[in-house]
Amino acid sequence: MHKKIVAIIGRPNVGKSTLFNRLAIRKKAIVHDRPGVTRDRKYADAQIGPFNFTVIDTPGLEEAEDEKLEYRMMQQTMEAILEADLLCLVVDGKDGVLPEDQFFANFIRKYNKKSVLLVNKCEGRFDFAKEYYKLGFDNIVPISAEHGVGMADLYDAITAKLENEGGEKELSDPIKANYIQIVVSGRPNAGKSTFINSIINDERLLTGPEAGITRESIEIDWLYNDNKFKLIDTAGLRKKGTVTKSLEKLSSSDAINSIKFANTVILMVDALTPLEQQDLNIANYVIDQGRSLLIVVNKWDLIEKREQDKFKEEFSYKIETNLPQVKGLPIIFISALKKQNINMVLDEAIKTYNVWNKKIATSKLNDWLSFALEQHPLPLQKGGRRVRIKYMTQTKIRPPTFKLFSNNPEKITDSYTRYLINNLRAAFNLPGVPIRFIYTKTENPYVKS
Ligand SMILES: Nc1nc2c(ncn2[C@@H]2O[C@H](COP(=O)(O)OP(=O)(O)OP(=O)(O)O)[C@@H](O)[C@H]2O)c(=O)[nH]1
Numbered sequence: 001m002h003k004k005i006v007a008i009i010g011r012p013n014v015g016k017s018t019l020f021n022r023l024a025i026r027k028k029a030i031v032h033d034r035p036g037v038t039r040d041r042k043y044a045d046a047q048i049g050p051f052n053f054t055v056i057d058t059p060g061l062e063e064a065e066d067e068k069l070e071y072r073m074m075q076q077t078m079e080a081i082l083e084a085d086l087l088c089l090v091v092d093g094k095d096g097v098l099p100e101d102q103f104f105a106n107f108i109r110k111y112n113k114k115s116v117l118l119v120n121k122c123e124g125r126f127d128f129a130k131e132y133y134k135l136g137f138d139n140i141v142p143i144s145a146e147h148g149v150g151m152a153d154l155y156d157a158i159t160a161k162l163e164n165e166g167g168e169k170e171l172s173d174p175i176k177a178n179y180i181q182i183v184v185s186g187r188p189n190a191g192k193s194t195f196i197n198s199i200i201n202d203e204r205l206l207t208g209p210e211a212g213i214t215r216e217s218i219e220i221d222w223l224y225n226d227n228k229f230k231l232i233d234t235a236g237l238r239k240k241g242t243v244t245k246s247l248e249k250l251s252s253s254d255a256i257n258s259i260k261f262a263n264t265v266i267l268m269v270d271a272l273t274p275l276e277q278q279d280l281n282i283a284n285y286v287i288d289q290g291r292s293l294l295i296v297v298n299k300w301d302l303i304e305k306r307e308q309d310k311f312k313e314e315f316s317y318k319i320e321t322n323l324p325q326v327k328g329l330p331i332i333f334i335s336a337l338k339k340q341n342i343n344m345v346l347d348e349a350i351k352t353y354n355v356w357n358k359k360i361a362t363s364k365l366n367d368w369l370s371f372a373l374e375q376h377p378l379p380l381q382k383g384g385r386r387v388r389i390k391y392m393t394q395t396k397i398r399p400p401t402f403k404l405f406s407n408n409p410e411k412i413t414d415s416y417t418r419y420l421i422n423n424l425r426a427a428f429n430l431p432g433v434p435i436r437f438i439y440t441k442t443e444n445p446y447v448k449s
C-alpha cells in the first residue's frame with residue numbers, strides 16, 4: 001500500500017508553501033510574500049498528528065496562456081492533481097472568495113478527486129467561512145498555516161477523506177482512541193509536573209523550584225472512575241519578546257504541538273503570579289485551536305485564608321473580561337503539593353470534555369433560534385430590508401460548530417454573533433468551550449427580505 005499523497009493547490013500567495021513547511025517532516029519550501037515563488041512541484045514526507053503521508057507543494061495556479069511560464073507552472077499543478085489521493089485547495093481567508101477561487105474550484109472538480117477546502121490566514125477568527133460554501137466543497141477547514149491553527153481539524157478532514165484506504169495511520173491513534181487527552185500547560189514553575197504526580201500518587205515526573213525542568217511533553221495513562229485519561233505534562237511556556245510576536249516563538253514547540261491535538265487543555269496558573277499576559281496568550285491559543293479549556297489556579301496553600309474569597313472574585317472577573325469568547329470557563333483552585341482539590345480538576349475535565357463533544361438536535365436549535373431572533377431582532381438595513389437567519393444546524397463537534405443560513409450573511413455584525421453565541425451557550429449549557437458559527441448565504445423565495 002503506497003503512502004497517501006496530498007497535493008496542496010491554490011492561487012499564488014495564499015500560503016501553500018507555508019502549509020507545506022508545517023506538514024513536511026524535513027524538506028522545506030521557501031516562503032515569500034511575492035506571488036509565484038514556487039515554480040516546480042515539491043515533495044516531502046509529511047505528518048499530521050499520527051498520520052504519515054506524502055505532501056506535494058505546487059506552483060500557484062493562474063489562468064494562463066500557452067508557452068508562458070504560468071502555463072508551465074499550471075502543467076506542474078495538473079501533474080500533482082493527477083498523482084494525488086487528496087487535493088487541498090487553499091484560499092486566502094483575508095481576501096474572501098475571488099473569481100479565481102471559483103475558477104479553480106470548478107477546475108479541480110473535473111478531476112473527480114477527493115478534496116477539501118482550506119481557508120488559510122484565519123488566525124484569531126471563527127466566522128471564517130461565511131462565503132466559502134459557494135465554492136461547493138463539503139468539507140471546509142479554517143486554518144492558519146503560519147501560526148499552526150486548525151491542525152487538529154485538518155487532521156480530521158484528511159483522515160476522514162482517506163479513511164478505509166489503508167493509509168499509514170498507526171493503530172494506536174491517540175486522537176481517535178477512546179480516552180481523554182488532557183494537556184497540562186502553563187508558564188514555567190506553575191506546578192504542572194507536581195500536579196500530575198499528585199494525580200498518580202507517584203513522584204514520576206521531575207519537579208523542582210528551578211523554572212524549565214520539563215523539556216518535552218511526557219504522556220502518562222491514567223484510569224479515573226472508569227475514564228481513561230492520557231495526561232500530558234508539557235514544558236513551561238515562557239514569554240519571548242513582545243506579546244504581539246508570533247506564538248511560534250514561545251519557547252517550546254513540543255508543548256504547542258501537544259496543545260494542538262489535545263482534547264482538554266488545563267492552563268495551570270501560579271497563584272503567586274496570577275494571570276500574566278502569557279497566561280492569556282496560552283489561553284487564547286488553546287481557544288483558537290478549538291480545544292476545550294480549564295483554568296487551574298495552583299499553590300492555593302500559599303494564599304492566606306482571609307484573602308481567598310477576594311482573590312477568587314477578582315480572578316474570575318479578570319478571566320471573564322479577558323476571555324469573553326468562552327464565557328463560563330471552569331476555574332478550579334488547588335494545591336498540587338498538598339493534594340487539595342485534585343480530583344475536582346479531573347471531574348471538571350470530564351464535564352468540559354462532554355460539553356466539547358455535545359451534539360444538539362437540529363429541531364431544538366431552530367426552536368431556540370426563532371426565540372433568540374425574536375428577543376433581539378436583527379437590525380433593519382437601509383431601505384427597510386431586514387437581514388434574516390432562517391435556519392441552523394450543528395455541523396461538527398469538538399468544538400461545537402454551527403452552520404447558519406442567512407439571506408445576507410455579510411450584514412450580520414460581530415456583536416450580533418456574540419449575542420447569539422452567548423445566548424446559545426446559556427440555553428444549551430455549553431460553558432467554557434469555543435463555539436464556532438459559520439454563516440452561509442441562502443435564497444428562499446418564500447421569505448421576503
Ligand atoms: N496572516 C497569515 N499569513 C500567512 C499565513 N500563511 C502564509 N502567510 C503569508 O502569506 C504569504 C505567502 O505565503 P506562501 O506560503 O509563500 O504562499 P504560496 O501560496 O506558497 O505562494 P506561491 O509560491 O506564490 O504560490 C507569506 O507572506 C506568508 O507569510 C497565515 O496563516 N496567516
Ligand SMILES: Nc1nc2c(ncn2[C@@H]2O[C@H](COP(=O)(O)OP(=O)(O)OP(=O)(O)O)[C@@H](O)[C@H]2O)c(=O)[nH]1
Nearest residue numbers: 189190191192193194208209212213214236336337
Ligand atoms: N506551595 C506550593 N508549591 C508548589 C505547588 N505545586 C508545585 N509547587 C512547587 O513549585 C515548584 C515548581 O513545580 P513543578 O511541578 O516543577 O512546576 P512545572 O510547572 O512542572 O515547571 P516547569 O517544568 O519548569 O515548567 C516546585 O518547587 C514545587 O514544589 C503547590 O501547590 N504549593
